[in-house]
Amino acid sequence: MKRLLATLAFGLLATTGLAHADGELNIYNWGNYTSPDVIKKFEDKYNVKVTITDYDSNDTALAKVRQGGTGYDIAVPSQTFVPIWIQEGLVLETNPGQMENFKNVAPEWANPDFDPGRKYTVPWAWGTIGVVVNTAVYKGPSNSWGIIFNTPDELKGKVNVVPEMNDVMFAATKYVGGAQCTDDKEVLKKVRDTLVAAKPNWIAMEYNTIEKMGAGDFKATSDWNGSALRQRLANPEIQFFYPKEGYGLWSDNVVVLKEAKNVENAKLFQNFIMDPENAAGLSAFHRYANGITGSDKFMPEDMKTAPEVIIPADVKPLGELQHLCSPEVQDLYTKIWTELQK
Known part of the structure; x- marks a missing residue:
């Protein structure tokens, strides 16, 4: 019984993002959109070296990933493009809905039309x-x-x-x-x-x-x-x-590429950014809302009443x-x- 419990516990750690990690993670994201502080926090927590490459549009990102051989693990397409990435088999089904921090996703973003059940994506910003x-x-x-x-x-x-x-x-x-x-x-x-x-x-x-x-x-x-x-x-x-x-x-969403070399680290990152404090850290940099319940208390004061953010x-x-x-x-x-x- 103890062995069974230990096995279950290890499986839980592996699926929820609490497992120890090391190695690399290569992120392909919009320019001027990724908080250096949050990335450093992830690197320190999991002993993972993160490299970020910028793109300027959904079209640019899609064209690059379609070519294959990018070396990227993660990308951040908008909701109008997510169905294309899924239909063309460019992303892995990582089942974020089963990750530990998915409980923090706001109800209105938990089951979007562009990714029913959140089988592939987690919220980055909206x-x-x-x-x-x-x-x-x-x-x-x-x-x-x-x-x-x-x-x-x-x-x-x-x-x-x-x-x-x-x-x-x-x-x-x-x-x-x-x-x-x-x-x-x-x-x-x-x-x-x-x-x-x-x-x-x-x-x-x-x-x-x-x-x-x-x-x-x-x-x-x-x-x-x-x-x-x-x-x-x-x-x-x-x-x-x-x-x-x-x-x-609109919303931008984190996906793990089918060709990713660092899949487990990419899953850890998906879970990591659904933590309210980490989501708020990203928002503090890019200045958009994030779709994560509980992040408000960690947000910068100048965002809590900003008419650009609070419609x-x-x-x-x-x-x-x-x-x-x-x-x-x-x-x-x-x-x-x-x-x-x-």
Whole structure:
């Protein structure tokens, strides 16, 4: 009986992330998104050397992993891409729902449509997509996608668009009055015409918004809320706005790659970041909410009431979690996007 109990205990340790570990872990993540302090804590706890490689978009990450031979153990795709990674067999079924710290995952994130039962993913961060404006330059109403798609004169030639295709297509579709993932040809024609007409008023389509909004190179941009918070903390005149036409919600999620060489360390990391204190440490760096219950008490004070993070009640109903559209709609999006890049 004692031997049986010992065996069970060892199995529990191995599956919940309490086991001793050593070796390496190679993480492939969005740039400027991983807390050095939390990584060091993981390294010290498990005697694991962590290496982080950055990417700039979901498309970049997916293309790289599809090639194979990356040497990465972990990646952090958004919810609109997770089904693709799963369907193409790029990730391992690590069963995070059975890990010790899964009990900390907030109910609304415990059984998402993009990974029912959380068989592959754990929450990294979640947030919103809206409009960021330097209010010293433009003092008019900014709670509209019109800042991007029908740019006011004061901002023409000063607006950036973060070039994440699904985010831009979602926003443009909402702006013209359409529904997410619509296949209505008339609506999509309006989206295409709106984007093509708007582009001459943009200065750039770049991801590097924190630095360039801070430097004044951009006066407005589409952006994610945590990025906007970092900008406001550096310059209070930079403000985040929730578009009245509707805005997208997103989540990024940690997966273990099928080709991972350090699978057990990767599982340990999945469990590790579902600990409330560790999740709060990640949020303190990247400035997004995390989907882990109990992390609030460890969060920085300036995040506990930040309007970029705590969605105001009057605009909360306007938010909608973005989904992966059908292959047919994605093909139409890609055609419009390709034309926009010319």
